[in-house]
Amino acid sequence: MSGVAAPIPLGRFVLHVLAWLPVTFAVWYLAAPVIVWPAALLAEAVARLCFGDLVRAVEQSGATLAFITSLRPGQAVAGGVVTVEANTLLFSFGLPMFVALTLAAREPHWPRALAIGYVALVPAIAWGIEADFLKNIAIMSSRGVASQTGFSAFQREVIVFAYQFGSLILPAVAPAIAWVLTHRAFLERVRTAAR
Amino acid sequence: MIRFFVVFLLLLAVLFGLELTPWAQQWFVEPWTASLATISTSLVTLFDGSVHASGKVISSMKSGFAVSIEAGCNGVEATIVLVAAMLAFPSPWKHRLLGLAAGIVAVQGLNVVRVISLFYLGQWNRDVFEWAHLYVWQALIMLDVLVVWLVWVRTLPAAPRSGNPPAPPATGAPAAA
Numbered sequence: 001m002s003g004v005a006a007p008i009p010l011g012r013f014v015l016h017v018l019a020w021l022p023v024t025f026a027v028w029y030l031a032a033p034v035i036v037w038p039a040a041l042l043a044e045a046v047a048r049l050c051f052g053d054l055v056r057a058v059e060q061s062g063a064t065l066a067f068i069t070s071l072r073p074g075q076a077v078a079g080g081v082v083t084v085e086a087n088t089l090l091f092s093f094g095l096p097m098f099v100a101l102t103l104a105a106r107e108p109h110w111p112r113a114l115a116i117g118y119v120a121l122v123p124a125i126a127w128g129i130e131a132d133f134l135k136n137i138a139i140m141s142s143r144g145v146a147s148q149t150g151f152s153a154f155q156r157e158v159i160v161f162a163y164q165f166g167s168l169i170l171p172a173v174a175p176a177i178a179w180v181l182t183h184r185a186f187l188e189r190v191r192t193a194a195r
Numbered sequence: 196m197i198r199f200f201v202v203f204l205l206l207l208a209v210l211f212g213l214e215l216t217p218w219a220q221q222w223f224v225e226p227w228t229a230s231l232a233t234i235s236t237s238l239v240t241l242f243d244g245s246v247h248a249s250g251k252v253i254s255s256m257k258s259g260f261a262v263s264i265e266a267g268c269n270g271v272e273a274t275i276v277l278v279a280a281m282l283a284f285p286s287p288w289k290h291r292l293l294g295l296a297a298g299i300v301a302v303q304g305l306n307v308v309r310v311i312s313l314f315y316l317g318q319w320n321r322d323v324f325e326w327a328h329l330y331v332w333q334a335l336i337m338l339d340v341l342v343v344w345l346v347w348v349r350t351l352p353a354a355p356r357s358g359n360p361p362a363p364p365a366t367g368a369p370a371a372a
Binding site: 097 | 196200212275276335337340
């Protein structure tokens with residue numbers, strides 16, 4: 001390509017994003033079990049690799065991921081184990097935002113941008129799921145259950161930070177970062193539109 | 196661009212870490228959240244006198260419904276993202292400060308709309324409330340941050356291109372703005 005591309009009116013771009021959002025949110029919600037499957041798989045792999053002694057199995061049901069642990073709920077429940085559920089939608093709501101931004105930008109090679117963004121966002125979603133699981137067993141569970149995890153006070157602080165970062169910052173910021181990185185030429189045209 | 200993202204992520208982690216400290220919670224986040232509840236309630240009472248705020252809780256005396264503004268809904272995280280993005284992007288300090296002032300007002304303005312809308316959605320339909328609360332408004336607030344940042348970036352003076360010769364001195368003709 002050569003020459004100077006046309007500048008982008010920001011207002012029209014924002015209107016296009018808002019028009020796409022209901023569509024992308026609907027698709028994301030309806031197809032969530034498939035869309036979050038790679039992130040669920042990554043979260044399961046990390047759980048088995050890093051916390052293999054705590055996790056017996058991970059099962060996905062729709063958009064919910066259930067971690068079946070080896071932790072015992074207490075002496076009153078003989079033979080029972082603690083199961084922790086994670087709502088993957090809580091950590092993947094940025095996906096429809098990323099798709100709406102990408103479709104509204106109308107850049108050439110937008111399917112490639114979608115693919116790159118999706119691959120980039122999978123670890124961010126998995127981070128949230130993993131941190132949510134750890135928060136539930138180490139922080140939110142009863143003292144009897146939490147003590148079985150063997151986490152030190154410092155590790156519990158790290159889990160709290162990882163959970164807060166993974167639920168309050170990453171789900172919304174990661175899609176914005178992915179979009180900016182995959183739309184640098186578009187952003188340059190947005191800048192020049194003002195001059 | 197790489198330098199921008201590295202500085203942005205570092206600032207984001209530091210500011211977010213600071214926000215989580217008990218000191219910041221007590222002296223900044225809690226008063227901020229209570230102010231948000233007060234401002235939202237002041238606007239709502241213009242058309243609904245049954246609403247009042249107590250700390251970070253907004254409640255309706257008519258329906259008995261109440262919402263508590265918690266982390267993630269007080270706009271602090273969105274503001275932190277905006278601050279980190281504006282500080283990380285190369286620009287004159289004057290533009291940064293102006294951008295931060297206007298940007299924080301814009302983000303918090305939409306956040307007031309979020310709080311008020313959730314307060315009424317919660318009284319109307321709990322499922323819709325949950326959906327709007329957990330997913331839709333989270334994305335819209337971040338979209339707001341992104342748009343505010345884009346608008347700010349547009350207002351920045353053009354950076355001189357490296358390698359280009361400096362502009363010739365003016366010879367009496369007026370300079371282009």
